[in-house]
Amino acid sequence: MASYWNIPILSAGALASGFGTKKAEYTHLTRVSPAYSKMGEAFGAMFKHFSWKRAVLIYQEDKERNCFFSIEGVYAVLEAEGYHTITLAFDLRHPMEIEEIIKSIQESDGIVVMCAASNDIRDIMLAAHRRRMTNGDYIFFNIELFNSTSYGNGSWKRGDKYDTEAKQAYAALKTVTLLRSVKPEFERFSMEVNRSLQKQGVSGEDDSVNMFVEGFHDALLLYALALHEVLKNGYSKKDGDKIVQHMWNRTFEGIAGQVSIDENGDRDGDFSVIAITDPEAGTHKVRGEGMVPACLKCHALIQCKMRQSVRLEHVICMPRYSTDKPHS
Numbered sequence: 001m002a003s004y005w006n007i008p009i010l011s012a013g014a015l016a017s018g019f020g021t022k023k024a025e026y027t028h029l030t031r032v033s034p035a036y037s038k039m040g041e042a043f044g045a046m047f048k049h050f051s052w053k054r055a056v057l058i059y060q061e062d063k064e065r066n067c068f069f070s071i072e073g074v075y076a077v078l079e080a081e082g083y084h085t086i087t088l089a090f091d092l093r094h095p096m097e098i099e100e101i102i103k104s105i106q107e108s109d110g111i112v113v114m115c116a117a118s119n120d121i122r123d124i125m126l127a128a129h130r131r132r133m134t135n136g137d138y139i140f141f142n143i144e145l146f147n148s149t150s151y152g153n154g155s156w157k158r159g160d161k162y163d164t165e166a167k168q169a170y171a172a173l174k175t176v177t178l179l180r181s182v183k184p185e186f187e188r189f190s191m192e193v194n195r196s197l198q199k200q201g202v203s204g205e206d207d208s209v210n211m212f213v214e215g216f217h218d219a220l221l222l223y224a225l226a227l228h229e230v231l232k233n234g235y236s237k238k239d240g241d242k243i244v245q246h247m248w249n250r251t252f253e254g255i256a257g258q259v260s261i262d263e264n265g266d267r268d269g270d271f272s273v274i275a276i277t278d279p280e281a282g283t284h285k286v287r288g289e290g291m292v293p294a295c296l297k298c299h300a301l302i303q304c305k306m307r308q309s310v311r312l313e314h315v316i317c318m319p320r321y322s323t324d325k326p327h328s
Contacts, residue, residue, distance in 0.1 A: 003027045006240035012215025016069045030265040033215035036073025038269030044077040054084045054110030061091045067115035098127045115143040129169035142175045175274040181256035218254040
């Protein structure tokens with residue numbers, strides 16, 4: 001409809017891979033939050049650099065299907081680049097078959113990428129640890145893009161008798177999440193949003209502004225910039241295709257930092273890899289951060305310019321997966 005009426009559409013959602021095909025009905029769609037496929041590109045860069053060949057993709061079927069679409073983004077990229085993948089799904093309405101999941105991981109001999117509620121991630125990691133799968137032979141990733149309280153806080157600690165064991169297991173787990181901005185402007189923006197919500201009698205479970213709120217802010221800014229340029233060039237606000245052209249393939253300063261919209265009208269992702277840096281305390285720290293596809297463009301080089309020039313090994317900061325065993 002928007003394409004027919006020549007109306008620009010900006011969205012902080014529409015993250016699923018299907019919205020990335022712009023030639024037909026989504027010709028006027030600009031996505032101002034990183035799509036799941038951008039996270040897939042980040043995994044694709046890691047797989048290529050570390051010569052990984054196989055992946056086990058595990059996701060939980062939830063009401064909004066966030067995990068399904070997250071894993072779909074990873075699956076689409078890895079499959080397109082020729083990597084062997086196995087996908088496992090489990091449902092909240094049925095008991096999770098931990099034994100079946102662990103068996104599949106062992107048989108696949110691949111990198112494990114998971115998206116599920118934090119309690120279920122903990123159960124999987126505990127089961128893997130008890131089978132001596134957290135000693136470096138396997139690499140586990142957990143996707144937690146939204147840091148949503150519905151998925152828990154992502155920590156190993158629960159105050160139960162399994163905490164010590166879980167802390168040891170989580171030393172083998174890397175969490176992929178969106179990079180949180182430290183810009184003073186973003187902090188002020190977050191406080192203003194939360195104050196506004198409180199005045200309306202709305203209290204969130206998390207005081208941080210998520211990617212959708214940030215995306216809507218940057219969408220308005222991007223539209224204003226593009227409209228100004230279009231009007232300056234003698235066109236009108238009804239020239240939707242011209243406005244779209246001025247929004248795509250450009251970079252501007254958003255509320256949380258630099259925003260890059262690619263030639264397909266999709267925002268490049270900015271992700272962090274979080275890992276336990278103190279095994280005794282079990283505390284986490286961001287071990288790597290960077291924009292995608294900037295890393296893809298230079299993954300063949302030792303130097304990888306993301307937010308700064310750093311060695312890719314330091315960005316990812318994990319052991320190389322063994323390639324001694326045969327992979328297909």
